[in-house]
Amino acid sequence: MKIKNIVKLSVLCFAFGNLSAQNPWPKTTETAKPWTRWWWMGSAVDEKGLDKQLTTLSNAGFGGVEIVPIYGAKGFESQYINYLSPEWMKMLQFTTDKAKSLKMGVDMAVGTGWPIGGPQVDEQDAATKMVVQTYTIQSNEKFSERIVLKDEKQKNLKTIKLDIVTAYNEKNEAVILTDKVSPDGTLNWKPTSGKWKIYAVFIGKTLQKVKRAAPGGDGYTLDHFSPDATKDYLKTFDTAFGNSNYGVRSFFNDSYEVYNADWTADFKDEFKKRRGYDLAPYIKYLVEDNESEIAGRIKSDYRETMSELIIDNFTENFTNWAHSKNSKNTNQAHGSPGNLLDLYAAVDIPESETFGSTPFDVVGLKRDSADIQKSDVPDINMLKFSSSAANVMGKKLISNETFTWLTEHFKTSWSQAKPEVEQVFLSGINHVFYHGTTYTPADVKFPGWLFYASTNFVPENSLWSHLTGLNSYVARTQSVLQSGKSDNELLIYWPIYDQWANPKGKDVAFKIHNIEKWLQPTEFYKNLDKLGKSGYSLDMVSDKMIGKAKLDNQNIQVSKEGGSYQVLIIPQLDxxxxxxxxNILNLAQNGASIIFQNEPKNIPGFFESEKRKSDLQALWKSIPFQENGNLKLATFGKGKIILSSDVKKGLEYLKIEREKLTDTGLKFVRRQFDGGKFYYIVNHTSKEMNQNIPLNYIGKQVVLMNPENGDFGISEIQNNSVRIQLKSGESLIIKASENTDSSIPKWKYVEKTEAPIILNQNWQLTFKEGGPELPKSRTLTKLQPWTNFTEEPSTQSFSGTGIYTTTLNLKKKNADDYQLKFDKLYESAKVIVNRQDAGIVWSNPFEINVGKYLKKGKNTIQIEVSNLMANRISYMDQNKIQWRNYHEINFVNINYKPFDASNWKVQPSGLDGEIQLIPVYFSK
Structure with missing residues (x-):
């Protein structure tokens, strides 16, 4: 006994004593774990329920929650708690205390539903719009109309005000008449000649209310362009929170979805102060679609002013307020009419969003066209707006609302989530929030309370027990992506003035839902796409950021904490x-390398446009370009300026190295840390890769790390290339370091495999957890899904876990490892070999190494398969069992139509095809 104990003790000392030396993984913090948006329906929460759900979330591998109160469930009105009431604040305090005990974090929305607004937003502070009315008047004609607001919805508002009145004759000569209108609307002016058209601009209100508001959160949406409105809004939180932040890590503001808000009470004065001229004489060019150059210039100035107002008056005030509470703030800038890069840069945690499903080439990946959004496909370059702002400005965390409407309700498997979150990581984002989880009281029957937009990360989900597979993968990956800092080498300027100068329309909102209109057709986007696929790493930069940039060892740096860039690209623009x-030329003067895709021909805006255009041309002419093959090249001070329509040729001339690994189809994102670099590499191709891939940085030691299971080992290196083995759908982290650690074992490369052992013997199929009722146990002579047994109705409606059990007689055990490979798995499985937990199979390719759990002779293999919720929900709808009964939108399908699963086909569930046990041999 003593000898055995000594042996055990020495093993333990070895395992833990050398853990820090052996383990290359960064520490998995609460921030590295995934967080989830946590909807409080009606805020009908209590301490018992909060305790239970936070514990459940923690056990599943979540690092934090983001509280968003929304509309409630019918029949529970007596349990509703008004937002920010003393009782609500008590529930918040309980939540943050409990989360702290679980080492979890808590964020909360500064409002209920979305967009930001509520009962504290009075008419004065509500979202504001222009109301434009036109009149005609002839010389010597009595103008009998009164210039008063005709809109019935606006007429009774107290804050309505006539802001601008301008008349134009047929020669487009303007006369300002604002002070010629009496309080009763009488116009005290007659033209002496000609026909005139009068434009009257009133300060009106959008009258938009908060969407999906929770009790105590209903009211007007906020005027984001008014500093007083923002400060008034936040005073309500000051009253509720006092001097405490109640343990809230970050205050969150959802995407800007304020419709028709295109004005604010002091816009006219702000415009003159910021743009240098009075807008009133040119108002017709703003309010009408006009193809003239002057219209484009006026509209550009208007849009730039809108952008500055939302940054200065809302975003920066929001940030300062959060800091006054010793908290951070998180903001989704997309959807707004502001410069997204500057908006994201003005907060602590910039947050983007994915919506819909991306087509990937991963072998075996499910993507049923009937179950996905037809219009919305997540775009990696749209995601880069938030990560670019963070990387340039040196912000540690970039978050993302992830998996919104990934598929139809109840039809999302964790295997479908994996490549989608990988694309988010590849964009540079490193702090994902699942969308999402709904709080459910303990006494609410299956499927519990659910939010109307999928995906459903709820404990009632039949796949919940396997979510730790996805969550641990995310946690390991984010532990790396939150380490060090971004290592992108290129900066590319976003020519936003080309967007703002469009003479059509009025305000321009940069939404994720219409990038095919404003982003994808541009040369800017084509550069992002082409350069990214070619192996260059890049961040976007704004005019404001360029104005702050300085040179650091001939590299461009906007912030000391931010990235350091080898070249600035100015894409094709007008x-x-x-x-x-x-500012660009100043950077070149001090040593920067600049690539222009074309000569800029024009300046935006109206004020002194001819003089400013002349200044632009003079600056351009100061660049001493000389022909150099297909390029024009200039030495400018200590730097270089290249003019080339082909950006890649300019980069090649400057000897800016791309990562050639992308030639294989692999995707990557790179981070730098003291003494080395991390590469996160993903295989979204249909190919299996077993080859050496080149890396621009190797260092003295390269360690391969598997984010799916935590394995690691020293890789084989040859001529600045690293040997990898990646199947379709797999990913890998490469840690290249100047430091060496001899205690790290070698990576296990598969050298060969032997003929597979087909597990075609009898299987026992039993059931646990799930409903509406457990199907009967049965013996299978052939492996097949339980939904094949149509004679038993319960197999068609069951959602839960079925256990396939068999015994295997392993005549010899001489391979280095054994891989259990699934043909068809619906949808994920926990594998138990000889009563030992071998892990979860949840993503493509569906396989797992089980060699260390096998023994020579008799082996028992259990495969606990969990299926989708779909069959049980379909059964409930067929039998008219009430489960959705909410206020507001209630429950809709992926096309925002009333949800009905009664006609769904039965989703195959369980195992199908062959299961192979493959003997594997590693290279020595």
Whole structure:
């Protein structure tokens, strides 16, 4: 006994004593784990329920929650708690205390539903719009109309005000008449000649209310362009929170979805102060679609002013307020009419969003066209707006609302989630929030309370027990992506003035839902796409950021904490402010490398446009370009300026190295840390890869790390390339370091495999957990899904876990390892070999190594398969069992139509095809 104990003790000392030396993985913090948006329906929460659900979330591998109160379930009105009431604040305090005990974090929305607003937003502070009315008047004609607001919805508002009145004759000569209108609307002016058209602009209100509001959160949406409105809004939180932040890590503001908000009470004065001229004489060019150059210039100035107002008056005030509470803030800038890069840069945690499903080439990946959004496909370059702002400015965390409407309700498997979250990581984002989890009281029957937009990360989900597979994968990956700092080498300027100069329309909102209109057709986007696929790593940069940039060892740096970039690219554009060109040339003067895709021909805006255009041309002419093959090249001070329509040729001339690993089809994102670099590499191709891939940085030791199971080992290196083995759908982290650690074992490369052992013997199929009732146990002579047994109705409606059990007589055990490979798995499985937990199979390719759990002779293999919720929900709808009964939108399908699963086909569930046990031999 003593000898055995000594042996055990020495093994334990070895395992833990050398853990830090052996383990290359960064520490998995609460921030590295995935977080989830946590909807409080009606805020009908209590301490018992909060305790239970937080514990459940923690056990599943979540690092934090983001509280968003929304509309409630019918029949529970007596349990509703008003947002920010003393009782609500008590529940918040309980939540943060409990989360802290579980080492979890808590964020909360500064509002209920979305967009930001509520009962504290009075008419004065509500979202504001222009109301434009036109009139005609002839010389010597009595103008009998009164210039008063005709809109019936607006007429009774107290804050309505006539803001601008301007008349134009047939020669487009303007006369300002604002002070010629009496309080009763009488116009005290007659033209002496000609026909005139009068434009009257009133300060009106959008009258939009908060969408999906929770009790105590209903009211007007906020005027984001008014500093007073923002400060008034936040005073309500000051009253509720006092001097405490109640343990809230970050205050969250959802995407800007304020419709028709295109004005604010002091817009006219702000415009003159910021743009240098009075808008009133040019108001017709703003309010009408007009193809003239002057219309484009006026509209550009208007849009730029809107952008500055939302940054200065809302976003920066929101950030400062959060800091006054010793908290951070999180903001989704997309959807707004502001410069997204500057908006994201103005907060602590910039947050983007994915919506819909991406087509991937991963072998075996499910993607049923009937179950996905037809219009919305997540775009990696749209995601890069948030990560670019963070990388350039040196912000540690970039978050993302992930998996919104990934598929139809109840039809999302964790295998479908994996490549989608990988694309988010590849964009540079490193802090994902699942969308999402709904709080459910303990006494609510299956499927519990659910939010109307999928995906459903809820404990009632029949796949819940296997969610730790996805969550641990995310946690390991994010532990790496939150380490060090971004290592992108290129900066590319976003020519936003080309968007703002469009003479059509009025305000321009940069939404994720219409990038096919404003982003994808541009040369800017084509550069992002082409350069990214070619192996270059890049971040976007704004005019404001360029104005702050300095040189650091000939590299461009906007912030000391931010990235350091080898070259600045100015893509093909029409409009460039002369001030931005001056800043660019200053960077070149001090040693920067710049690539222009074309000569900027024009400046945006109306004020002194001819003089500013002349200044732009003079600055451009100061660049001493000389022909150099297909390029024009200039030495400018200590730097270089290249003019080339082909950006890649310019980069090649400057000897800016791309990562050639992308030639294989692999995707990557790179981070740098003290003494080395991390590469996160994903195989979204249909190919299996077993080859050496080149890396621009190797260091003295390269360690391969598997984010799915935590395995690691020293890789084989040859001529600045690293040997990898990646099947379709797999990913890998490469840690290249100047430091060496001899205690790290070698990576296990598969050298060969032997003929597979087909597990075609009898299987026992039993059931646990799930409903509406457990199907009967049975013996299978052939492996097949339990939904094949149509003679038993319960197999068609069951959602839960079925256990396939068999015994295997292993005549010899001489391979280095054994891989259990699934043909068809619906949808994920826990594998138990000889009563030992071998792990979860949840993603493509569906396989797992089980060699260390096998023994020579008789082996028992259990495969606990969990299926989708779909069959049980379909059964409930067929039998008219009430389960959705909410206020507001209630429950809708992926096309926002009333949800009905009664006609769904039965989803195959369990195992199908062959299961192979493959003997594996590693290279020595």
């Amino acid at each position: 409009y460039l402010p002369e001030s931005t060109l001056k």
